[in-house]
Amino acid sequence: MRKTLMRRALATAAVVAVAAGCSAHTTGSAGPDDAKRGSPAASHSPTTSPGPSRSSAAPEPATSASPTRRSPERPVSAPAPKTLMASGATGIQVRELQARLRQIAWFDGAPTGTYGPVTVASVKGFQARRGLPATGRTDSTTWQRLLAMTRTPSGDELSGTAAGRTPGRLDARCMTGRVLCISKTSRTLSWVNDGKVLSSMDVRFGSQYTPTREGTFHVDFKSRHHVSTIYHTAMPYAMFFSGGQAVHYSSDFAARGYNGASHGCVNVRDEAKIASLFAQVRTGDKVVVYW
Template structure:
């Protein structure tokens, strides 16, 4: 190589060596002039890209699903799904109490129900032994007063409450308005034409030769004015009789013993057995006694017995 060419090569090599040294010290050579270069703490010149060293810490670019535990993941962190609280099951509806009696039923049990309703002043008629509209109203009133469903039907709950508030009705309570079967006729009633009157069943049979033609309910005198017992005969009939002794009407009167007679009584029709006569035999069915009055003759037998 020629000496001149060797000098150029040495000079070029020296320039490259100096450029590298200056760059390391923050000096960059451009066109033979040194320029300062800003160097960051990592030694990488500003404005130049530098890939992270292999195995170095990964920088968070905002798209990571990880979290440093500071709670600044801005909702990007997924949470485990949770089950919603179970919907409470409503309690089953209470089972209605069984119905014992309702409108249209008949019998002794209904009669007792009516007698007990009378004791607590929810019923003022009867007992009749028939679960009628008046009984329905009385039961509804009793139920409503005690916070029970106002059905008008007597269920086991209503009946238990009524039992706790009342006493057991007696025979006359149960048949205060009649309905008791007629007693068997007295043997003295089996012949001829007879008004056969039983104090036990409080009934009057109109009998001809042992055959019953009519049966009506009757009421008697009180313990202070009792109806006489025995065998009598009709001695006087008065269609529109008026009692001068008690100043009261006695229609369809058929006298059999002194001032005692079989006759219609409006008081008996209104009050039932909660009243009493002054010794007469009261009949409350006006239509029935009107027919009876037309059939009975003076001299017909009257038998009053227990």
């Protein structure tokens, strides 16, 4: 009896051992108690539901840790031009400044070498005309612009003994034929034949309300003893080129200089020069008025 009971116990133990070994090696789905038992299925499964694979996932949104953009660099401002001469200055450079301004009709009278109110006003006018700050001080920018427009003054120009104004560069339209070449910049009239200047003289023009017209014209007619039918003033040696505008002698210009202005005509103040010019000019000769 005892032997029979021992055989049954050994058989039961063998069955239990075989069942446990099959459970450990089974690859099926984990049961509800796997997590409690610490089975391989439980220990390798995530605690949350798995999401889509990375290859099929949507792009991750940008985070606040994205790289910051570098702010644009501020442009470096150009240094202010250096002041070379100003009110109260004296010396040879001031004299040269005045002589150069006189070449282009921005300074009347002889150079003095003293930077006074007249020079300040002349520099202001020159600067304003060219879009520069009208300070009246000669800075490096103003000086370089003036040098580019003028030539080195002669000894007579520096001393103020030069006769009359010096014509500037002739307009290209003045280089062929017989031309009355009239520059508003230098305030001069040059009598030019095929590019050669035969004579030149100081002139003045109309005011801002009655400006002298600019362009290319021709002498329409000449009148030695002309009198204006509008203003009833004498216009000796008149050479008309644009309607009622003419080149002619002006006694007012001779007396007052650039303190006055014409009603649009080109006034000449040297009577001897205009008389000689009148004798040479022919009807049909070209007239060029330019800056």
